[in-house]
């Protein structure tokens with residue numbers, strides 16, 4: 306049984322990850338604005354945008370593994386508040402990387418395929434990103450801060466779909482909700498991406514931890 310701290314535990318990835326491993330491991334989830342009820346893992350409600358809170362949390366919970374899924378993942382919110390996006394998506398991961406290295410904890414930092422502009426396609430880890438939005442730029446800087454502060458960390462560029470707390474978070478929920486309500490929705494034919502179902506992503510991330518991997522990975526479907 307491993308002690309796992311999951312940030313963003315009210316989010317699409319964090320919640321699914323925590324629910325998936327709450328029985329087999331000792332999971333603690335960190336949420337900010339959205340509380341959680343009826344879950345079997347411990348929940349801490351706090352604002353991680355504060356290095357002192359972050360250190361106290363890590364020292365108190367003493368996790369062996371930190372899955373860092375907290376982020377400002379809403380593109381519009383990032384455009385509206387670039388300073389907060391910088392703090393949460395770039396500076397917070399950097400600080401977390403520094404602290405996890407100091408405290409000897411394994412860090413899995415979640416990043417995004419949005420670091421690429423999408424022009425070329427078929428990206429591999431050695432390709433040079435070209436982030437176009439505030440969200441993408443701050444996430445890319447987060448990767449760089451993590452890698453610099455903690456070379457042992459896993460940086461996972463992901464894309465995924467699944468069921469969220471609000472039922473409105475993922476693209477699949479958008480289509481499901483609209484089609485269930487009898488609404489016609491437009492899809493697209495000129496975009497290709499390779500998301501994983503969120504539970505498969507959680508399983509893959511856990512597998513990467515168990516293999517003691519480090520460095521940058523694209524964790525997506527075929």
Ligand SMILES: NC(=O)c1ccc[n+]([C@@H]2O[C@H](COP(=O)([O-])OP(=O)(O)OC[C@H]3O[C@@H](n4cnc5c(N)ncnc54)[C@H](OP(=O)(O)O)[C@@H]3O)[C@@H](O)[C@H]2O)c1
Nearest residue numbers: 313314315316317318337338339352353375376378417463
């Ligand atoms: N969703 C996708 O398709 C997708 C694609 C590629 C990459 N990603 C990446 O995957 C990761 C998880 O994304 P997601 O879709 O699961 O995100 P999400 O559903 O938007 O959840 C974001 C989480 O971050 C927490 N959070 C935000 N600010 C915080 C703060 N100041 N202190 C503590 N917690 C804070 C939120 O807490 P509250 O809600 O409680 O406030 C929430 O739990 C992110 O790194 C994202 O960039 C997502």
